[in-house]
Amino acid sequence: MTVFLVIIVLALLAVTGWQISKIFQLSQGSDADTSQIANDKDNRINGILMLAFVIFLYVISIFCFWEYGRFYLPEAASEHGSQYDTLMFVSIALIMVVQVITQGLLHFFAYKYKGEKTKKALFYADNDKLEFIWTIIPVIVLAGLIIYGLFTWSDIMNVSEEDDPMIVELYAYQFDWRARYAGEDNTLGKANVRFIEGVNQLGVDESDSYAMDDKVVTELHLPVNKPVLFKFRSQDVLHSAYFPFFRAQMNVVPGMITQFGFTPTITSEEMRESEYMVDKMRSVNEERKERNKELMAQGEPTLDPYEFEYFLLCNKICGQAHYNMQMKIVVESEEDFNKWLEEQPTFGSTIESKKKDSKPANENNESQESDAVAVADNKQN
Incomplete structure (x- = not known):
């Protein structure tokens, strides 16, 4: 019921906002630009917003790597784990390099070449050189990454007798x-x-x-x-x-x-006893202590360390x-x-114990059956 009421309130707020926007449009003067076609001002604002967004994207990415990198697993506890981690970090590095370059260029060009009445777009029918560059570079990089991954996978999977x-x-x-x-x-x-x-x-x-x-x-x-x-x-x-x-x-x-x-x-x-795990256990146990206070107040069982x-x-x-x-x-x-x-x-010992445990039961059943037959014979006599 609470969820239903929240949905109704959100819907009413959305309708209210839409009505307010209509009232705002009606209150504008006759000289206001109400055209649906973007003008130079709109294009300039959108260009600035594109630059602001890519800067925000980079900042939040750096923050996440810095702040939440501690949630990554510690050093691998297996012999092949270092190869696995190296392959993953190489993949992440390549992805991040491509992401930074392509996203930066995309948003920068959106700002630099924003629409203006005095500018005219230059049309390229095709450019073989550019197409060759953006095709061959990913092919070489991906081929190298795949071959490296196959060798790593083969080395991990092939257990020597x-x-x-x-x-x-x-x-x-x-x-x-x-x-x-x-x-x-x-x-x-x-x-x-x-x-x-x-x-x-x-x-x-x-x-x-x-x-x-x-x-x-x-x-x-x-x-x-x-x-x-x-x-x-x-x-x-x-x-x-x-x-x-x-x-x-x-x-x-x-x-x-x-x-x-x-x-x-x-x-x-x-x-x-590693530094990473000691810090993690301390952090988790501090949270559990706070949670245990709430559980004790509610009369519920507390969490173990x-x-x-x-x-x-x-x-x-x-x-x-x-x-x-x-x-x-x-x-x-x-x-x-x-x-x-x-x-x-x-x-073998488990099966043998099972047979021994079941044997007395069978003997008792046979004894009970013979006793029942003897009682029946006595009654007939």
Whole structure:
């Protein structure tokens, strides 16, 4: 109802302004210029406004880069991240150079060649030299940028088997993630969504011997400076595995396996103690303190202090709870990682526990059935 009233008020204000402009026109003298055709004064005003706008555009751009550059992510936490950032900054620099030159010329010419009664426009039918210049320069620049990007992309995507990367599967479903580590054989067992049943949430093939030492977890741990090759699967819809601090992203497509690899270079603790992140945590916690005062006054639960963690996010709008589809990532020393991984149960032990838990239940059912038969026989006798 409030929104509806606001719309009515805005509409009434618009009608009022339009009526006032009509009254202003009627109040002008008979010698006033009421022609709809622009005169020299109109052209001069518009020329000045064009110059003022481009100056405003440059000022606001400089301000945004200066003021909001702090919201850009800190240094990349992966080995290939520096290449990714360099490619992006080169692209931004080229775009900004072209934007500054073309916008400046556009608005300057709009002012310099503004319409005047004493001036006559000079008509060019064509100019082969100019057309060649503004065609060949973008072609050369874009070709160089594309080739540079292809080499960078190829270098990032081609994970060498000589590096002996650790194999990890990331399984996406509405609205959560699961990670599956290959065991000591570093080979993931086969899997298919048709095998999903009970504790087997990822559809791992129980008949595959390679699957028995796999480990399924809800939190992703990675050893620092160790190459990791991720295999992505989706149970339902299209998802996108997004690692912002590692400068990595890959679509997770139902019915197929996609992959992406990188080497983490900064542990969670090191990133947490970096100057950028310390400043960010302090800023966020100050805002949370102010917010907690309001929540306490309203009798609502307060917010916990913010502490940085890496997260795996979904970058596709995959449903209503898409915003909550994330998994914590812990980058740690290889020693700590190995210790954590040893504590995780294998897929084979999980299945074995399931069978043991279900066996007594079956035996009890059989015992109950035999007792029922015996009671029935006694009644008949």
